[in-house]
Amino acid sequence: MTVIPQIDSFADDLTEIRHDLHAHPELGFEETRTAGIVAKKLQAYGLDEVHEGIGGTGVVGVLKGKGGGNRCVGLRADMDALPITEASGVAFASQNAGRMHACGHDGHTTMLLGAARYLAATRNFDGTVVFIFQPAEEGLGGARRMIAEGLFDRFPCDELYGMHNDPGAAAGTVGITPGPGMAGASFFDIAIKGIGSHAAMPQQSRDPIVVGASLVQQLQTVVSRNTPPLKPVVLSVTTFNAGSAYNVVPDRATISGTIRYFHDDVIDMAEARVRELCAGIASGFGVEIEVDIRNVFDVLINDPDLSQAYASAAGEIVGEASTSLEIEPMTGSEDFADMLKIVPGAYCRVGHAGNVPLHNPGFVLDDAILPVGASIFARIVERRLEA
Template sequence: MPNLPEIDAAASELDAIFRDLHANPEIGLEEVRTAGVVAAKLREYGVDEVHEGVGKTGVVGLLRGRGQGNRRVGLRADMDALPIQEASGVDYASRNAGKMHACGHDGHTTMLLGAAKYLAASRNFDGTAVFIFQPAEEGLGGARGMIADGLFQRFPVDEVYGMHNQPTGKPGQATICRGPAMAGASFFDIAVSGKGSHAAMPHQSRDALVVASGLVGQFQTVLGRNVAPLDRAVLSVTQIHAGSAYNVVPETAALAGTIRFFRPEVRDLMQSRMRDICDGIARAFGVAITVEFREIFDVLVNDEDLTDAWAQAAADVVGQAQVDTESEPFTGSEDFADMLQQVPGAYGNLSHAGTVPLHNPGFVLDPAILPVGASIYARLIERRLPLGDAA
């Protein structure tokens, strides 16, 4: 089947919700307005229970089907924006300076609201649908915050599903990876403390900037000479800060970045080698170097059987030929992984028109994806909680 007709009929409403959310982005744990819009829509649609303030700004809706079954299936969407100044040129661009929905979370939220509207009207399922609207996915621990606030104790589910948009220029293509699907991630902060001097007399210094620059190059040898070639891993230094004047050799420097991995053993190896390199360079240059790692994302592991369940729901909407269940693992990270540490589930991707990448100031989510994603979410509930002979 194509998009569910009832969801297609609501396409203009979904577009209006999406445009409103896009124009009013809020970054992690500040999604007060967004959460208010979500909660109001769920109540308007007739969702049985709406709980706000879960994990600070999260929202959870409970909807009971027409059957008397006890099974419960969760659907999750993220709500937060990014600290990016928008340059997309769309007429509904961000009104909040320095904040933008550059990853499509406004679309994810809209798709789940579309599914909730349809399911609340039809209730063509047996059990309970649990709609999870999560804050702070972009590295601020929103999933962990909801879990710590008792998400799965207060609103238990037997399985949980998520979805992300992908600007591949191939509208309607649905992809999912079995097993380890998205990388785990650590963030690192490194501080170099040396000795400053006049720039005309650098021999009197212990140049923190030279040391920091050397670390950037040396870290790349970790991937080339320590991580096994068949182990996927990434090490990126993304920030370096030092100096304040043209004629001063800086006394301190700071580096920051991320490592990505698909096995904890690889993460541990990379962190150990980075510490060793810092220790060795500190001794060689006579400076002090401190290293701090923060574990931000777990490896996202899709359940084998529930990968097929997600793919079957997607095939109902976009057609079997448009579904790929053997997608390659992705080195990006996603904190839905934390939910999958608690409950089995699966996380797939839905492609749309446009090829400007995610997290880019010019990113535009194609609104045509909204009823497609909403229909896939709805079919997941109808398939996983079938009413009578429904399938």
């Protein structure tokens, strides 16, 4: 592995930044402290422009290279944390109750800051770099809000690159999936309105729990009996809430969950089937069922040529043998996909030490990944905007 020496020289500074961000996690659109730190760092590094408040708490930095080229490369990192109570045991654990950087966005933010510091000091590229620090990636639509507020109108990019840490991959490896790389996602909320009663006289009720239990089972047929086998989809019911007493049949139950997909025709079919099943069960049981389904993530599609370019740049840092363009697509989702619908680019996964999965209360990001990620970000700029 050959981390850029200048970045390696301030690796301890990156660790300090990451630990501070980790200790003060903020949820989507609440990243006020994080955004303030990012903006101050970018100003201190000498970027030509620093813009705050884009997409709520988003920050964008602009840096010009030595040459007069007019091409622009965008680099993006996410900043938000998750509503999880930390149980990692690290000395710099979250000080904000019920908040945790369990997905490593503190690391992503730090890596992009490291790349900005190095590129601002060297400016060994011909063109412009746009550093995008995005809020609210975790299902709240931060990318879409930044785009709606003119992100790429104000800061047009020719190419765009992002990355994510991967505790499930070997340390020091980089993987990219050309083409569809991560699933799109819709979230659904289903409200069942029945009739409550005394639990000893259930014949007087129209029990929403029984209705809901039947519905949860029927929803599984969307995958097993309606989806073409060669077009993967995942439908998961993740909450089922009803009742508050031993002796009361409640009058209401709510169910929610997610659908993950790679094909537009499949998600259209799945959403339609969820609505049809709810309508049929409502009629059969004599209850009312309200359904709210909303698309939250698009399918993330990596440009094949830029995926190759990204892998080549990463190979200069981690070694060619440690990079792969044959990583299987993930059924997880990432709203960087919304940006890639507008600007061609690629998204990579960087492996690191540790075996606790993402979104787990015990997740620990390996600090050794920080100069690696920063170096990959910097090197793709130097290669795509070669002076």
